[in-house]
Amino acid sequence: MRLLAAIATGIALLGAAPVPAPPTPPAPSASAVTWGVTPSSAKGPNGRPAFTYKLDPGATLTDYVAVTNHSARPLTLNLYASDAFTTAQGGFDLLAGAQKPTDVGAWVRFAGGTVTIPSASRLDIPFTLTVPGNATPGDHAGGIVTSLAATAADVQGNQVAVDHRVGARIYLRVSGKLQPALTVEDLRVRHTGSLNPLAGGTLTATFTVRNTGNVRLTGQPTLAATGPFGLGRRLTDAAALPEILPGGELTTTVGMTGVPPLFRLTASAAVTPAAVGDQVLDPEPRSDTARATVWAMPWPQLGLLVLLALVGWALIAARRRRARQIARVVAAAREEGRAEASRAAPALSTASGDGSAASHVVTVRHHVDEPLRSRLGSKQ
Known part of the structure; x- marks a missing residue:
């Protein structure tokens, strides 16, 4: 759990993307101001890297977010919460500013939609989080966002509105039965031979890992390859996957060298789910496997x-x-x-x-x- 940006400029932001400018007063250029967002208490930041909660359905709590203006001028920012999702590359991002949240982002309430912080100052802003009585068990992720509307020129030189955002993550676990599960889908395999007849080729597997459970997970991918009748079996482990939120998915690629070209190869991509951080998964989730075949003609041989x-x-x-x-x-x-x-x-x-x-x-x-x-x- 990390800050989406700490004492960052409005350019290094959580999911910055061109969106329609919200109806707020003109703001100074984002490049001229810096601000930070971090979990806090009524007396100031308390060292938490993110807002992490474990609550029952129907529960309500009050917490604080610190917004610090490091600029030499007052700063007016939009303040709201949004839902998180996993990008195709495995990143943590929030919905665009104009997109309405439906999960934990919709359960957070502030007294107002904007906040003005004097120059070189910090405000500790309270908010409430209310878990609906029908909330599904498991992990719900989102973030508290501060944004600054500005204009910038696109590649054609046109002026467009840009929403620069800085925020802090929210991880909420609603009590109930946990069902951790990852599935491997859309496996595509390619074998590239070597000109050296005494060396094997390279097997490249690309597949999608989807979190079909209700717990945020990481995972350990493995790739196996065998020829006819189990000949020439090889196995390799890939780097651990980044965090995948429930309902999220990412695409990963695993390579294997020295694979003998045995005419027809069977590739098996598997992922073993693992807990994120200090979570404990009981019982341990099962791994999931997908298989595909590919021609591997031994032309040099x-x-x-x-x-x-x-x-x-x-x-x-x-x-x-x-x-x-x-x-x-x-x-x-x-x-x-x-x-x-x-x-x-x-x-x-x-x-x-x-x-x-x-x-x-x-x-x-x-x-x-x-x-x-x-x-x-x-x-x-």
Whole structure:
């Protein structure tokens, strides 16, 4: 709980936005004055960072807000209360000045709608807060606002009315059953691959966290990613979420690096609710999870596999070509050997003459047929 602005200029304000100027007397330029707003007592500020209450339906209390003028001139400000909401980025803001509050901002009453503070002075202004009898249990947030109407030039040079605001937060808890709950919605996932085939890609998940309970909460987001059949599971924790008011929502993005591209990834975004400050949540709220799938094609890895396959094919083809070349060389050598043997045989026959050749043949036949005649003679 913090002051929306402490001793700030009218420019550093709670939700400053162009709005129709309220019907108040002309005010000095906001850049020429500074003022602060803080919780107080009848005797002055008491160190509270915000107006924090816990009341029953139908209860009424009186409290004080201190408005300090740090300028060298008197300052007339509009004084009112408004409802708070959570911005899409997780900020705390109040309704525009022209928008009528319907929650705790409507339960606060001041004696008047404007206040004039002398130069270099402080006023401790009383107000009443009355909780309706039918108020819903849980947290109600708003703020007490002081505003200064001024004019400024827009980007086109036109003069527009601007409501510069400084205020202090209100946190009211109405007694009753508390139901803390956060839900994860609208999960969108994107996978960006890496050119390095040995490294994984980046998985980016964007989702909305909505406070569907009645207690202001923070939360711890986590992101998990798995491939088919649970392969390549990875898990990462993101930074804790800022405060989300009941009924509020914010959009957050969680990134994860080194995610392997396993063709089809399943991403799971989860948020575990947590109490804000020193609150105690009993029982502990459950986490909520949303899932989405995304294609993660391993193009660099596939390219590397194709390259390896081409290199392997080239090596095998080269080996086969070499084997064929060796086979052709061996076959040629054999053929050449046969040819040389064929050429050598006639030359040998011619050198020995016909008689010796015939004698050689007869001698060979004699040695071969001799055993056969021995066997035939024994049988006779």
